[in-house]
Amino acid sequence: MKVTIILGTRPEIIKMSPIIRELEKRSIAYFILHTGQHYSYNMDEIFFEQLKLPQPKYNLNVGSGTHAEQTGKMMIGIESILMREVPDIVLVEGDTNSVLAGALAAVKLMIKVGHVEAGLRSFDREMPEEINRLLTDHISHYLFAPTEKAKKNLLNEGINENKIYVTGNTIVDAVYQNLKLAENNDVLERLNLNNDDYLLLTLHRQENVDREWRLRSIVEGLRLVTDEFEIPIIYPIHPRTRKRLNEFNIKVCDDVRLIEPLDYLSFLKLESNAKLILTDSGGVQEEACILKIPCVTIRYTTERPETVDVGANMIAGVEPENILKCVKTMICKDGDWINPFGDGRAGIRIVNILSNLKE
16 A cells, blocks of 8 residues: 655644554555645744654645645646656545645546545635535545544535544644653743743634734734733734734734744643633644643634534634633633543554555
């Protein structure tokens, strides 16, 4: 069996890392194809180094662009490599343009596709990621659903049950494996922070930061939170958000500390010691839930409803008063919920399934 791992962003590197490690352990032939969707050192390359993963065999260095430009460039590059390498299966993970481009290029070459983290739905088609999820799920041959709820979404869309495997989410494997690597990280000392004396923020989604009114509303919500609790919010600012703040001439309050993007182990250490996490990221919702840190999601929908079901997360929208209200509710939580995303063996299960398929 020869496997191609296609990835392009930091969350994909993290969530694919348990599968890569398991393929290495079993000496199964594979290679990594990186689209270069994330392309700065802190947003990308350092992840391979810190997580002790092999460097990609190919890197397309696609970079930014419109959805069409980015996806088209990726498909051209991926097709050329797949024609040369002729793998048995292509694995993609999540909901980015890299995922859709990889799946489309592979199926048109009659190469089987496995979608890791299949079946997630926000039911909000204004999100580009929702379109990527839907299309990728419906053209993939093997759907590795993290939960029974994700499987139900796929069945409701008419996908054959024989294609669906409930494996748990590889993010649990990654958090458990990489938390050990992060134990000695000194990010708290570098930022002059103590455990439990700060909130952590991530904010990058197109629908939030590209719309001026939404971004202004969120920034006002953050001000209300810092005024209420007199506690700093640490924000490793995403390049897209920094650009929009400057473009719209939006000023954040002094208690929101803007810092440069962090390597994964530093960010994981910050997550695990935060009093509460505010985010519009799906992966961070999952990580907060696994780490037992209360979460408030700055969106109107989530494709991780399991986090809400177990009481680990609240959906705030973007109105300032709602953001404050949800923080007031969640900041008192003691993390006694049950992790709904599995036991940390999803990567092993996925590789087992692939191995059995070839037999």
